[in-house]
Every structure is written in structure tokens, then in C-alpha cells.
Amino acid sequence: MTATAPDPNALLEKHRERLDSAVRASATRGYYAAFDESPSPRVYGETAAADGKAAFEAWLGSAFPLDTPGSQGYVATERSPYGFDLGISYPHTTDVDPLIEAALLGMRDWRDARPEGRTGVCLEILDRLHARVFELANAVQHTSGQAFVMAFQAGGAHALDRALESIAYAWTEMTRTPSTALWEKPGRGEPLVMEKTFTVVPRGLALVVGCNTFPTWNSWPGLFASLVCGNPVVVKPHPAAVLPLAITVQVCQQVLEEAGFDPHLVTLAAENPDDKLAATLAVRPEIKIIDYTGGNTFGDWLEENARQAVVFTEKAGVNTVVLDSTSSFKAMCQNLAFSFALYTGQMCTAPQNVYLPADGIDTDEGRKSVAEVGAGLGAALEKLLGDDARAVELLGGVVNAGVLERLDAAASHGEVLVPSRVVTHPAYDDATVRTPTIIGLTAADSDVYENECFGPVAYLIATAGTDESIRLFRDTVHRHGAMTASVYSTSSDVVAEMREASLDAGVALSENLLGGVFVNQSAAYSDFHGTGANPAANASFTDGAYVASRFRIIQSRRHV
């Protein structure tokens, strides 16, 4: 540390109240937000939005100023789902040896900063990221395709809260063992007295593998959990969503350097789409922790092959809704339609399989047949998305060609109850925007609905009755996983059965959502994201298991 470097412990004091609030909220699981989710000028100031947009636009076509050891030349791999190339080039990681060497160089100093110093630095990083939240929102919008407000919230404010939550859990875990203790064993004569010292040490190098759709929200919890526990972190972004993580790494490096630490404790490893850099890094003996969000194939591969590391994966599953009955048909349809439409269903938490009895469901508007439920959902979607200018603010853009292909193929898998529609973006001529489709199936079509169809496709699946719906829910989630589940029923028995089935299947349950809470949204400090109890994810944001194995405790002891 240089003489003028700020004291990391002073950074902890600066952010102490925020940390304590996050720790408290994680324990009570009540509502808390450290970062305001409203992009309003009243909150962030009159020029914040324009300044952030300008900062984003200034990156376009430029070389992002990061120095990555082991890089050679540059890669530029991003194209906005709104229809233009970002043209931003990043150092191309071609040799991982110098990268790993550089990443490990500062580990001892970082370890010696102790939980207090590291937590202070990480909280300061969050603050600096928050100062760039509009720039980040634009970066998330034009890599993931999320609409701006969602990018601001999910990619900015909520992601910051999820990061703070993971830091809070790590803080609690690291500090639950005192740094010194006196052990006094009574005996016949003098007591035996030992003084003991306990030191948190890192596991080693951490790897974070980012995804295309939620480059910040899904990467930050693992990044900050590893970093605050003392581990250097190599961030390997999805080639289509680099900028949000490049900004992240830039901020991390700036704050680390200012506080007197090696900036290469956090590095960005950018690649071309076919480089397989994550696979190369993942099995290196120096890599001791891996956080991954993305498809099942590579996630399963990591769990199988990266045996030297503790691996946290969030993959995919078949998110399920069981419709039995409802007290408000309209509100139910609106709530579900919103969940289908939000970010074009490109969320790991978006519902896909909607089971309902073939003979219909009881509602406040009388009995509704399967066709009528389909029509109700169609009407709700039309209400939400009928106007193109409003629709794009909910749908955002289609993130990649794979989503379009699956959407196109969906029509052939069953009866098209609600067709998808091409939406014209009023501001971006070349944006790819689609509304969700709803496909009618029966319980016999398991070859279709047992596969995740990532994107704006939902299946309305006619069953013999709610008993079969629950049985199918329990069975498919147990075998294929799910990030979310929900039930609509006016019967407390059915709700109780679904709770029981959710415990068995290992998935979180939302019951009768009719208002402003949606099954695909989870709130930091209160809702666990993923459970680790079904094949869709082997971990949860954030619980004790998510942080406890990211460090070890080394003790020394001596007579007093």
C-alpha cells in the first residue's frame, strides 16, 4: 500500500450502515434495497440518464482500456439485439498462464487485508458501480436485449443489491469466528490457557463465467462472494455480453489500485465465441472456485470435470405453473401474461409448462375451458403488448438467433393457442422483437414439455385433473429441474399439496400471484434465487452454502 492509499478499514466504516442493513435484511428476509430501482431524475438527478447514455455511446467502436495479462490483440464480438454492432474491442485472452500468474500475484496482500479491509473495498466498488448505473443499464440493454427500465433495474439496482447480499453473507460467515480467542481449561492446578488466532484465507483463484441475458445480475453475486473472501477473480464474459463486465472489471481494478492492492486481482478474459476459454480455465489446478450461469450442457460438464474446484452452477429447467382454480381469472391471466412477456421470456425464471385440467378450471367468471384459458391469456397479452411502442418496453429484444429458431419451431409442437407477433421497434429499425406464443399440449406430449424451450414459448398442458398436474410437476422438476413454480388455486388443500410437492421437487413456490409480484422475479435479501435442490441449479443466491466454502480458516495457538 502506498502512503497515500486510503485505509481499507476506513472504507468499511464509510459503508458500514449499508452492510449492517444488508446483514439484518438477510436474517429477517424482510424488504430492503440499498440501491434505488427507479431511474427517475428525482432520484438520480436531471442529467444522470443522458450522461449514462453518452458514456455508453462513447464506448462504441472503441478499444476498451483494460490491460489483461496473457492477451494478444483484440476481440470485438458484441451486437445489440436492437440491431447494431457495438464494435467495442477487448484484449483477447490467448494464453492463460500469464493471466493466472498475474491474478495470483496480489492474493497474499489481499488476504492480509482481512475481512474488514476486503469488505470495505468491495462495498466501495459497489458504490462506484452504482455511480455508473445508467451507463451499465445501457450496456446491459444493448448486450442482453432487455428493455431500458428492466436493464436499469435487473442489470443495475437489483444486481447491486444481489451483490451486496452476497457480500453481507460472506461478511457474516468470515466474522463468525473471532480473530483471537482465549481458551482456558480448568484443571486440578493452574488452568491450561491458550491464546488462539484465526485467519481467513482464500481458496485460490476464482473463475466467473458470465451469461448473455443477465451479465451483471447473474455474475456479481459469485464475483463479489469470491473476491471478498480473498480470492482473485478471472471474469470470463459471454462473447455477446462483454461490456457490462468490462465496466465491472474496470471499476474493480480502479478501486483495488486506489486502495493499494494489485488491480489484477480482478481480470477480464475476453474471447472469440469458439475459443472455449471457460473450459480451458475451468480445469486449471489454480482455479478453486467456479461460478457459472448458462446452459445445462456446459454447466453439467463443469460439475463433472472441474473436480479441483468448488462449482456453483445456475443452469435451466422447466418452470411450471399449476392452474387449478382462481378467484380472479383476469388478474391471473394478466399476471401470467406479464411473466411470459417480460424480456421475451428469456429469463431462467420465466414460466414454461402450465398444467391445467382438460375439463377446465373454476374461476370467478365461471368454469373456463382450456381454450378459454388460452384465450384469456391471449387477451391479456394483447392488452399488454398490443401497442408496439409500449410492447418493446416490456419485451426488449430477442437476444440471439437460437431463441428465434425455438420460437419458430414451437408452432409445430402443438396447437397454437396464441401466435407470436413481430413487433416493430419505434426507435431501432433493426431490433428483433417478438411477442410470446402459447402452445396447447396434453399430458402425453412429454417429449415436448420435458425440454426447456428458452424464450417466449409457453405450453398450456391439458391433464386429467389437478392431481395429475401436481404429479407431473413433481416428476418433471425432480428429473429436469426448475428455477420457479407457481400455483393458482382457491382450494387450501390444493395449495398445501403443491407446497408439499415443491418441497419434494426442491423448487420455490409462488401461490396465487394476482398483483404486482411475478413468479420470475426474486427479491434480494428475501427470496432465494435457485435452491440447489433440483437439477436446474446446484446453488442458491445467496445462502450460507453459497459463501461458506469460498474461504478456509487457519488457526495458530500458543500458551499464554
Add this chain to the structure above:
Amino acid sequence: MTATAPDPNALLEKHRERLDSAVRASATRGYYAAFDESPSPRVYGETAAADGKAAFEAWLGSAFPLDTPGSQGYVATERSPYGFDLGISYPHTTDVDPLIEAALLGMRDWRDARPEGRTGVCLEILDRLHARVFELANAVQHTSGQAFVMAFQAGGAHALDRALESIAYAWTEMTRTPSTALWEKPGRGEPLVMEKTFTVVPRGLALVVGCNTFPTWNSWPGLFASLVCGNPVVVKPHPAAVLPLAITVQVCQQVLEEAGFDPHLVTLAAENPDDKLAATLAVRPEIKIIDYTGGNTFGDWLEENARQAVVFTEKAGVNTVVLDSTSSFKAMCQNLAFSFALYTGQMCTAPQNVYLPADGIDTDEGRKSVAEVGAGLGAALEKLLGDDARAVELLGGVVNAGVLERLDAAASHGEVLVPSRVVTHPAYDDATVRTPTIIGLTAADSDVYENECFGPVAYLIATAGTDESIRLFRDTVHRHGAMTASVYSTSSDVVAEMREASLDAGVALSENLLGGVFVNQSAAYSDFHGTGANPAANASFTDGAYVASRFRIIQSRRHV
């Protein structure tokens, strides 16, 4: 649960004070013991010792009354290191399918007992085991070869405290998330209010693989950590040390059944030495948690191959002592001699590699050459072990032929500074008892000292000086692992360097032990056993990481 079954929550209340004390001690890491380590009649009553011995002897030659699904016939595989066959037969597990099926049958009821009910039952089990502590001590003595008092302490009282510690950690972890919470998000109009329920669910079936030397101390923490978190447990004992775990399983089943749960939530899977039952069980998809203590070969195999499970291993390493200087040559030699001799060095924590400068060390008795240090250790061993009747109470018996073979071979690896001696047991004619040997090596003999030589063999390794000693310590532990390390130095710089080296190597350090604390002993609630930060063990008894991933949390939420 039957109508007359005791309320598991009442069991929690019964043991609540003990639980709270254990939670408190784990947090402060001060001294605590729930179970008295003194086998004195003043503590346990006049007849306790004789009653326990009689209970043990009543098992000899009998069929142990356990009903194990999937067993066929019986196996009798135990021989006391004191020179007689136990002749106790156990149900022979030949088919794991019925065993697994039976083990899982009671899982849902056990889950539904909640942390409160499960913790109450587990604490009651500890109480019942404590009531049989003299019987257990005899069982441990005559399977492991530990001398009686050690078997009573390490195999009884201390093992109970280690078990209680793991239950306390699991309790803290399971209850840090409330079972219900209210989430109230302020908004422009009415706040959004959600009620949330959080339920602890088990990972699945757990497997505990016991070892020959510490059948209870090393198995109970994992067994109770898994069980209290809701997981059924299959206990696979070492074929040479079945009885202590058979008694354990019997007590578990009795208490579970009394409390209205399926007794097969804990089962004993006994085998013949060549059955490879642990390997068969370990890769079954139903097995989600594995706790293993034993050799590196199978431990490494488990870590590599049991990919469907979270695997906790305690294996072996090269425990190291760095001698630089001392304020009391006599006390140092006595302390080290005790550590070499205790249970014939058959502890995963016993020191093996003693590095010291080739030109000797400074002591209160002047400079001591390597030969003089060897002689000092020899004299201390002679003082401890010169009298056979006293020697056997410290040494116990040689646990198996492998230890004898390594001891015999050790003489050819270097200069015999202190020879091993055959000790005649005054009570057991056929007991195999040996004193430790000390072999002189130099830093060049890495082919010898980089291998663990489990048993009563210590190496006195002459180095170029303390700098090289510390370098060798750091390097060999980093590559080969260690459960313990210690340093003797009057220089605070050297001690500081060793602390730093211990953080790098990932091993706990004992400094200048000259009194009644020994490097191979660790105290529950205060000392972490193993670190997970070097190759000797991937986990620690007990920290947050040891318990946090043994369960998951499933939530449900609804509007209020």
C-alpha cells in the same frame, strides 16, 4: 408418530441449555465440554466402569441385534489389537438396493420434524450414547487399539463433544433463516406485502465411511451433521472397527423409533474387507453426501468419482515440526515425545517430519546438535515409556499389520537415532505394542519424508538452517498436505515467519508447546480439526462449510 411418542420438540427443550452452550462456545471458541472426560468413579459412579466393561464383553462372540435391509448372513471381522478376536457378527450387507430404499422411506417424516424436532432427537441420541460411554470406550479400545483412558476420552467424551459441536453448527445454520417472514415493499399506493415460508429440506441419502483408528471421533461429526439436517445416514464402518458404530446405530435407531420416526433413517452397512461396499454405495445416485476418514487413495477416488455427492474427506499428510530454538529443551523433548508416543503415533495429527538446522539449535541448556536433540527425544521417550505397565497406557496397541511393516521398514530409510522397542502388555499377552522410532535424515531425503509413514515413526531432518526448514515445511505441506504443524523458537521473527508459512500452506500451527497441550490434540468448539486448505483434508470439523451444504431451503410465498 404414535400417540404415545415423546414430542421431539420436548427433547429439544430437555437439551436446550446444552445446545445453547455449544453454540456459544463455537462462536467464542473458548473452552467448553458438555461431556466429562474423566472416567473417574467420582464423575460417573462406582459401577460405571465395570458395568461398561461387562456390557462390552457381553457382545463378544454374539450376533449384534441390528436389522439391516439388504443384508444376507453375517460377517465377523474384528480382532482386538490386544490379541483376541471379538467374534461379533453383524448383518452382512450384500444388496444395497433394499438398504437405500429402506433408508429413504422415513426421510419425509424426518424432514417434517423440522430443525427443532430433529435437533431434539439428535441431542437425545448423544445423551444415550453418553450413558453407554464406558461400553463404547471398551469397544473403541478393542477395535482401534487405543489405551482405555484415551478410548474413553477421544472415543467417548471428546467424540460426543465433536458430535455436539457439529449439531450446534447445523442448528445455527438451519435456523438463521426464519421459518416465516413478512416482506413489505413500499410503493406509491398500498405497499406490496408478501408472506414467505422457508423450509429446510435434506439433500438426500448420506454415507459415512468410518476408519479403523477413530471409529467414533471421526465418524460422529459427519453422521450427526447429516442426520440433523434431515438426511438419512448409511454408516459403513471399517471392517476392523464395527462395534463402536454398531452401538451408535443401535442407539440412533432406538431413539428415532421412540420418537416416532423410521429407525432405518440410520443403518449399519457391514462388509467383509474385500467387499468394496463403500465404493459401491458412494456412486449411487441417491447418495448426496459422503463423509470419509481414511487413506488418501480411496479419499482421492471419492473426490474424483462420487460426483453426484458433496464429499467431505479427512485423509493424511506429512505433519511437520520446525525446531529453531527453545526456552526449555527438556519440556520441548517431553512434549514431542508424548506426541510421538500417544496411541503409537497412529493419529492423523501425530507429527512426522521434524526439521532442524544441521548445526543444531539454541536451547536453555546451550546449543544442541542434531544428535543431541535425537538423544534428548530418546531420553524423553524412555522416561515416558521405560516402564511397560505405564507405557501401554499411553501407547495402546498397534492397530494393524501395515503399521508394523512400516515401522520395520523405517530403520532402512536413515540413521536410527532412537530404536523402537517391543513392549509386553501386563494384561494382554498377545497385544502388539511398540515404542516409536526416530530416524535421522537430511533435507536431501525427500523421497522418504515426503510420504506419510502412518505409525510410530518420526524423522529428524537436518536442514541448512531454519530458513530451509520453513521452506521445506511450506512446500511439502502445500504438495502433500498436513493435519498439524508446530514450531519451537524463541525468536518472534521465526514464529512470525512460521505463521505466515502456515497461512500459505493452509495448516494450523501450534507454537512452542511445552506444557499439557499437544500438537496432535484438538479441542472441540475451539480448535478446527483439519482446514480444507491443503491436500490432507477437504473439510474441517466443524465450520460453516461443513454443515451449510447438507440441506437446502425451499420457500413459498403468497400475497397477504
